[in-house]
Amino acid sequence: MSAPVDDLSTAAAEIATARKDMLRIATAGSVDDGKSTLIGRLLYDSKAVLEDQYEAISRASRGDHVDLSLLTDGLRAEREQGITIDVAYRYFTTPRRTFVLADTPGHVQYTRNMVTGASTADLAIVLVDARKGMLEQSRRHAFLAALLRVPHLVVAVNKMDLVDWSQDVFTAIRDEFTAFAARLDVPDVTVVPISALAGDNVVTPSQNMPWYDGPSLLHHLEEVEVGSELVHTGLRFPVQYVIRPQSDAHRDYRGYAGSVASGVVRVGDAVQVLPSGLTTTVAAIDGPSGPLEQAFAPMAVTVRLADDVDVSRGDLLCPVQDAPTVTQDLEAVVCWMTDEPLRDRRKLVLKHTTRSVRAIVKSVHHRLDVNTLDHDVEAGELGLNDIGRVTLRTTQPLFVDDYARNRATGRFILVDEATNATVGAGML
Template sequence: MADNTIEGYTAEKPRQMDLLRFATAGSVDDGKSTLIGRLLLDSKSIFEDQLEAVEATSQSKGYDYTDLALLTDGLRSEREQGITIDVAYRYFATPNRKFIIADTPGHIQYTRNMVTGASTADLGLVLVDARQGLTEQSRRHAVLLSLLRVPHLVLAVNKMDLVDFSQEVFDKIHHEFTQFATKLNIPDLEVIPISALQGDNVVTRSEKMTWYSGPTLMHHLEHVHVASDRDLVDVRFPVQYVVRPKSDDYHDYRGYAGQVAGGVLKPGDEVVVLPSGMTSTIEAIDLFDKEIDEAFPPMSVTVRLADDVDVSRGDMIARVNNAPKPSQDIDAMICWMTNDPLRPRQKLAIKHTTRSARAMVKDIQYRLDVNSLHRDQDTKELGLNEIGRVQLRTTVPLLCDPYSKNRTTGSFILIDEATGVTVGAGMINSGS
C-alpha cells in the first residue's frame, strides 16, 4: 500500500518535492546572465544547437570567448543594450534537485520586475563585481530581498579573475556586506567568490582560489535546506474552485480545489470555513484520481468536507482554533509599479489569495529609502519603483496573516480597475 504521508511522499517522489526557486539580483554588468548561462551549460541543460548558435554569435562579434549571457537575454533590446530588462524564468535540474531561476533586472528603473521575480523565491542570489565592490544597487537588492522575506541569501563575488583571484579583495567585500546585513532580516547568508566567465567555484571548485574552503555555488544551491521554510503549523487553504462534476459516476461529489498555503490537512481534521464561520470535518483529500492521507504546502488538491456547508471561491479553510482574523483595515508595505503615483483616497482593486475586493488608500505613513533605510514620513505619494508603508481599507474582509508568518496569505496585488493592469504589490504587516 502506498505511503501517502509527508515522509512517504518525499521518499517516493523526491524530485517532485526537491525544488529550489531562486532569484538573481545585482547591478548592471555584474554578470548575472553570464552566471546563469554557466549554470545551464555546466549542468548540461543546453541543447547542442543552442550552444552552437551562441558560439557562432560570439565569434561574429569578435569575442575570444563564448558569451554565455546570450543564453538568457532573450529580448532583442536586452541583447543590443547588454542588460536584462524583463524577468526571465529558466529551468534546469541536477541529480539532486530541480531549479527555477528568476533572472531579474539589475537596473534601478526595473526594480518592480526584480520584486516580481523574487516574491516567490526560496533563495536570493546577489552578484557583485569584485572590481567595483558593493554598490548602491547591490545594497538596494539585499534590502528588497530582506523585505520580501527571502529566507536564504547568497552573495556571489563575481569576476574574481579580473582581480587576480585576490583573497584580500574578497575578504574586504565579505566583511563590508556582512556588516551591512546585520541591519537586515537575513536568517541565512553565504558568501562565495566566483568567476562566471571561466567557471571558477560555480560548478567545479577553483584551483586558483585555494584559500577559499567553502562550497561551490552549485553545491550550495543543491544542498541548502528549504523544506523547513514553509509553515506546516497554521492551516491555510484558500478555495479556488468548487468541483461539481456533471457525471452520473460523481453525482454527489462536491470538492473544493486550491493550493495549500500553510499547515497540514488530514482526513478527520475539524476545520472552519471563513468568513462564514461554519465548521465541519475533512472527509477526504483528492490528488488527481486518488485519495491521499495528507496535504501540505505547496500541493494543489481537492478537499471534501463531511457536511454540506456553503463554500465558494475566495473562502478559506482553516483549523477551528487557529484561523486568520478577517480584516478590512490592512497595514502593508507596498512596492508601486506604475508611472502614475499612489496617493491617499485612491481606489483600486485588490487580489489576495483567491479573494478579490476593492480597496481605498487611507494613508501613506512613510516612503522607505531602500539604500539608507531612512523613513520619509513627509511623503504624500509613492512613485514608480518606490516602496512605502500604506494603510488600506477593503470593501470585504481579507483572510490574511502577517507576511513574516506566511508569504502567501500575507501578500496581495493592487490592480487599476480601469485598465486591469497590476500597479502594486503588497506585504501585510497586520490587519484589524
C-alpha cells in the same frame, strides 16, 4: 486541530523528497555585474545547453571567451543594450535537484520586475562586481529579498579574475554585506567568490582561490534545505473552485478545489470556514491520482467536508484554533510598479489568495530609502519602483497573516480598476 510535531516532521520530509527536485532561484544585482553570464555558465556546465545552441552563441561571441550571457538575454533590446530588462525564467537539472531560475533585471528602472521574480523564490543570488563592491542596486536587491522573506540569500562576488583573485577584496565585500544583512534580519547569508566568465567556483572549486575553503555555488544550491517552513505554518487552504458534477453518478459530490498554501490537511481534521466561521471536519481529500489521507503545501487537491456548509471561491479553510486575522484594515509595505504615483484616496482592486476585493488607500505613511533604511515621512506618495508603508481599507474582509509568518496569506497585489494592470505588490 493542530498536527503533532512528529506528523509535521514527516510531512516536511515528504516535501523534501518531493522537492529534492526543485529549488526556485532569483538572481539580482546591479547592471553588468554578470547575472546573465552566470546563468549561462550554470546552464552550460550542467549540460542544459544543446550543441547547436552553443555553436550559435560561439559564432556570435567576441573576444577570447564564449559569451554565455547570450543564452539568457533573449530580447533584442537586451542584446543591443547589454542589460536584462525582463524576467527570464530558465530551467536546468543536476542529478540532485531541478532548478527554476528567474533572471531578474539589474537596472533601477526595472526594480518591480525583481519583486516579481523573487516573490516565489526559495533562494536569491545577489551578484556583486568585485571591482565595484557594494552598489546602490546591490543594497536595493538585498533589501527586497529580505522584504519578500526569501529564506536563503547568496552573495556571489563575481569577476574575481579581474582583481587578481584577491582575498582582501573578497573579505572586504563579504564583511560589508554581512553587516548590511544583519540590519535586514536575513536568516541565512552565504558569500561565494566566483568568476562566471571563466567558470571558477561556479560548478567546481577554483584552483585560483586556494584561500577559499567553502562550497562552489552549484554545490551550495544543491545542498540548501527548502520547503519545510511551508509545513510548520498553520493550515491555509484558499478555495479556488467549487466542484459540483451534474451527472447522476456523482450528483451528491461537492468538493472544494485549490492549492494548500501552507500547513497540512488530513482526513478527519476539524476545520473552520472563513468568513462564515462555521466548523466541520474533512471527510475526504482527492488528488490527481485518487483519494489521499493527507495533503500539504504546495499540493493542489480537492477537499470534501462532512457537513453541507456554504463555501465559495475566495473562502478559506483553516484550523479551528489557529485562524488568520479577519480584517478590512490592512497595514502593508507596498512596492509601487507604475508611473502614476500612489496617493491617498486612490481606489484599486486588491487580489489576495483567491479573493478579489475593492480597496481604497487611507494613508501613505512613509517612503523607504533602501540605502540607509530611513523613513521619509514627508513623501506623501509612492512613485515608480518606490517602496513604502501604506494603510488600505477593503470593501470586504480578508483572511490574513503577517508576511513574516506566512508568505502565502501575507501578500497581495494591487490592480488598476480601469486598465486591469498590476500596479503594486504588498506585504502585510
